[in-house]
Amino acid sequence: MTVMEQRGAYRPSPPPAWQPRTDPAPLLPDAEPYRVLGTKAAEDADPDLLRRLYAELVRGRRYNAQATALTKQGRLAVYPSSTGQEACEVAAALALQARDWLFPSYRDTLAAVARGVDPVQALTLLRGDWHTGYDPYEHRVAPLCTPLATQLPHAVGLAHAARLKGDDVVALAIVGDGGTSEGDFHEALNFAAVWQAPVVFLVQNNGFAISVPLAKQTAAPSLAHKAVGYGMPGRLVDGNDAAAVHEVLADAVRHARAGGGPTLVEAITYRVDAHTNADDATRYRQDAEVETWRGHDPIALLEHELTERGLIDEDGIRAARDAAETLAADLRARMNQDPVLDPMDLFAHVYAEPTPQLREQQAGLWAEIEAEQEGTH
Amino acid sequence: MTVMEQRGAYRPSPPPAWQPRTDPAPLLPDAEPYRVLGTKAAEDADPDLLRRLYAELVRGRRYNAQATALTKQGRLAVYPSSTGQEACEVAAALALQARDWLFPSYRDTLAAVARGVDPVQALTLLRGDWHTGYDPYEHRVAPLCTPLATQLPHAVGLAHAARLKGDDVVALAIVGDGGTSEGDFHEALNFAAVWQAPVVFLVQNNGFAISVPLAKQTAAPSLAHKAVGYGMPGRLVDGNDAAAVHEVLADAVRHARAGGGPTLVEAITYRVDAHTNADDATRYRQDAEVETWRGHDPIALLEHELTERGLIDEDGIRAARDAAETLAADLRARMNQDPVLDPMDLFAHVYAEPTPQLREQQAGLWAEIEAEQEGTH
Amino acid sequence: MTTVALKPATMAQALARAMRDAMAADPAVHVMGEDVGTLGGVFRVTDGLAKEFGEDRCTDTPLAEAGILGTAVGMAMYGLRPVVEMQFDAFAYPAFEQLISHVSRMRNRTRGAMPLPLTIRVPYGGGIGGVEHHCDSSEAYYMATPGLHVVTPATVADAYGLLRAAIASDDPVVFLEPKRLYWSKDAWNPEEPPAVEPIGRAVVRRSGRSATLITYGPSVPVCLEAAEAARDEGWDLEVVDLRSLVPFDDETVSASVRRTGRAVVVHESGGFGGPGGEIAARVTERCFHYLEAPVLRVAGFDIPYPPPMLERHHLPGVDRILDAVGRLQWEAES
Amino acid sequence: MTTVALKPATMAQALARAMRDAMAADPAVHVMGEDVGTLGGVFRVTDGLAKEFGEDRCTDTPLAEAGILGTAVGMAMYGLRPVVEMQFDAFAYPAFEQLISHVSRMRNRTRGAMPLPLTIRVPYGGGIGGVEHHCDSSEAYYMATPGLHVVTPATVADAYGLLRAAIASDDPVVFLEPKRLYWSKDAWNPEEPPAVEPIGRAVVRRSGRSATLITYGPSVPVCLEAAEAARDEGWDLEVVDLRSLVPFDDETVSASVRRTGRAVVVHESGGFGGPGGEIAARVTERCFHYLEAPVLRVAGFDIPYPPPMLERHHLPGVDRILDAVGRLQWEAES
């Protein structure tokens, strides 16, 4: 039909009915970060869970302090501390079942430790020792991931694969506020939503990506507002309120396990230490800001709640501290021994079988080392 | 202060005040795609603009038909038709001032033509001739971009640079629904919002990325809902309603020019033809769906409005058709001549000055061609 | 002895059959990518798989290459064997971070605990009149990335055999499919497809005594043609089809060059920093005293892939190969 | 004659000064990247620029490398001269699609109409005890991408001169900064920084007659050390610092090898598919009849960069270089 013929009698039809593919309203985060401690919601919280969280926070804080100390002693090459962020780290680990998977970023050794990974193994990478210190399948913790946000599609793929296999497995992936700017963040969330994969994304918004404050990272109302653009719920939570983070994550995990698909959780917290021991945070932020956040300390918050409500006593607190000291002492002791690395390992795992080229190179290095050792004997 | 000491008198302070960095409400798209034609809003529309849009739509449809015909005659290597999407193409071009920039995708030769690029030059790439047929600076149209969504950060950077230089320039970039899944889409929108760059993103949601329908591409309520996650307004518009698309884009351009920052516009339209002439759309969609959309044809919609309201008569319609035929005849004629390419051009523009290596290769090819020609004489 | 009913098959069909048979043999094999499902791929290489195995086994993904490869990594972590299609060579670039930083390194990172059995199919190369971004030869990038196998077939039989081997491999394999050979045909027995080839073995496609043409993928037929044409000039050329760029079959290649004393490496990819440099260098290291002339290279120019109307000038053709053979210092011959 | 007051400067300081001077000379020069502003970069190479020129000229971007390079492309389209910092070598990978498909091709795509004067600074290489992803030598990828210049300084003076040249170039330049030389020092005159070097010229850092070490960037000091040590073995080694991998200075390199008759290419990057293959191949093509032995290569192993505690085994050191020199078939010498 030509344009001329279309005139007159012809009436264009209305467009095919359009409606949003999902209702956006329930996907939007609340106007305020969700809080439990110090609110009425705390009354419903399970006291055992709170005590467990508390013990882990205290242990986590001590772990952070010890790891940082180890960098000063030259026992650890670099340490990105999660001091101040322990509530997120610990809650992430505790929200999961044994059959679930955790996908940590390079900052999240504490989450791995809280999930059961041996601290020395968790720190292997940061010690300058081998790239990963633990078998990812043992505790279902993926290797610490350094290239930002690249672990997110892995978590989606794994969760999707588990569901395809009929396994009741949820993946929880942790990423920083800075990491949300990467394309991989976007692609991972989109795949997760399209596939309705059982995965939970935890953004630890700690205010900074090294020196870059959130305001230079995003203009979004909140990072949780990104969720609606993928068709998944976005949740905002006080990242220093361990009970709140745990509740929100546990809900999201349950939702995912039940086939409800992915959730994006933004936890608002603060990186109290410098980016790593090598960083000088005074170059880009004011002490006053740090002090404000120290006042809203995750351990203090929870301890206050527990004490006020008589859920913990001196002994309980001491027990938590003792357990933390035990961890620190053990870590100190074991990190004091130099690891022994086998240079032949350099060639052993590049492929299932070393290529002829690698075998040649391995033989060359072997000869060099032999010659060296003969030289020194 | 130790954990023990913090107890008792110590009260944790509330978290530093949190509030959304922007009010999310105005950033969310309306519940229904915006429409002008057939609604009360049409009464406010400028009749001259409507007539201009109409003429361009008719020309655009004829251009699409002619280009597709040229593929059948072997005069064009490949053509991704925008039949059915002319309202978006034309409105995008007309919403801009001469000093603004257009960033088309590979499908948007029509937008380039509507902005003034010679159709033969616009089709140069698709003809198998050189990669870009026009000087991008002449009409301020970036080269047609094939790697999906990669043109979006270019548009942001250009708009940002213009603002830094104090120039009153807006960039408008076009991308498909499929392209919104790419990481570059995400990164571009985020940079644009953080920098408050004067840029408008037009997503032509034509229902498909080659064979993949929108439902496999995204679970979002709408693509426009992605905007809030970047802190920019998202607008939803009927992409077959030229007056509506023009109004929404022109508003966004004005907003950007006034320093209001970027806007994401989702135009809901339909790819009536196959992906390209090489594609067989019957493999993945039903004719009935295509027919429904043909009923909501952008030209028919606008022609109906103009006729009903007496804004155009037979002569006006004939004039538009004649202009379209002139374009088609000219295109046909000029595309019938084989372009003459200089093989030496292969080396001329890789760098400002050919490297010694390229000079060597150029000399080699020159000798080969000379030998060949001697052989044939 | 039963008569074997041979039928013609294209390389595209052989590849499709390889995936089909692999999926039938192992439920862990999943095919994924843009348009691989309903459409069967823009080259129809995955045709029929979604129908036969369902959309969960052959999945149309969202349009995001890093996301495709990144989720495939996660799937492989959970024991699946994803076969990923990158729609065209140049559209694999967005996935390079996942490829370099994760796919190639996960096994090594975890000291073998977390291997990634992953096949990445990449249609590559030119000669099909494709516009910009549709004709890249990106093998140099893959070769320079330890941890990846890089494999490319030149025949219908190898397309099947090598793809089966790639999917069966416990390592990530970049499987480069020469686009312009997709429609090349060979007789084969559909009842009993060719053997699964081990990865890492080159093959002598044509024996000869004057000089060796070392090549792979789309340039193999061109070299065979050149070898035929060379007979007129009195040269008897050997043609080695590498099939696997990583691992590299030094043995077969060096043995050939030691026999002939002369070699030309031929590929479409750009010369500078391309595969030919590595090949020429390692052949020279191993065969120096056998060489009558330096190992020469015939490659694409060091330019972005040209527009279709100029591509014939860019692609190594018979004449250019014979020219190079002619420059192998025959006058030095006694 | 006035006395020149020489002061020690590190390579990092020389680079910072180069950007500073370029920004002062041309308002089109903009520095951008992660942490380059307030912090002055994780290596402090952009220290002071944001303070002197404001945040619009030295900008902390969101954390997204493709976005950084992609927006820089747009800025260059509008006539600016962006100088982009990729924080570490491996974090440039997410930007590879922008790099390969746009940065390297825009001038060619538009037949010269739309050049992209863009500098991409990439700290590269190991030897600093960095963990995974912080020590890659990714120059093979850049070399295989036509349309890019690839430049790498080995001295404080070159760091200044070559970076000024890169920023002044109308072509995109990948500027590879050897991380472990950031703190290397040289005496220089802060009143009058070194000359701007033309891109594409190698330099003989040490003359010698026995054999040529062809190298660049972080391996230059190692080769110079090896050349000193070689005197004990009776070898007088020439050391050529390439400085520019693209364009390649065949003239200087070939002239040296023709003089010495023997050559070893030395680099940290993996050997297979690495720069050394190209270099060895082209030297052999040009100098075949001058060569007493095949051009050998001393390179990093073909493995992902090792953990800090093993990196000394991976990095080409003096002994390994001398071993290779020893294998240059001296017995053939009359």
Ligand SMILES: Cc1ncc(C[n+]2csc(CCOP(=O)(O)OP(=O)(O)O)c2C)c(N)n1
């Ligand atoms: C792809 C990539 N780019 C750059 C870096 C370098 N880098 C390491 S940490 C970091 C900042 C990360 O910030 P954020 O995501 O907020 O996490 P946080 O450090 O606050 O936990 C940067 C830029 C990296 N690791 N990966």
Ligand SMILES: Cc1ncc(C[n+]2csc(CCOP(=O)(O)OP(=O)(O)O)c2C)c(N)n1
């Ligand atoms: C990075 C990249 N990946 C894949 C392709 C191949 N490709 C070309 S068009 C297309 C579909 C695009 O869909 P959409 O973005 O919706 O645009 P439309 O074709 O509908 O205009 C694909 C996958 C490409 N051009 N670039």
Ligand SMILES: [Mg+2]
């Ligand atoms: Mg952060």
Ligand SMILES: [Mg+2]
């Ligand atoms: Mg589309």
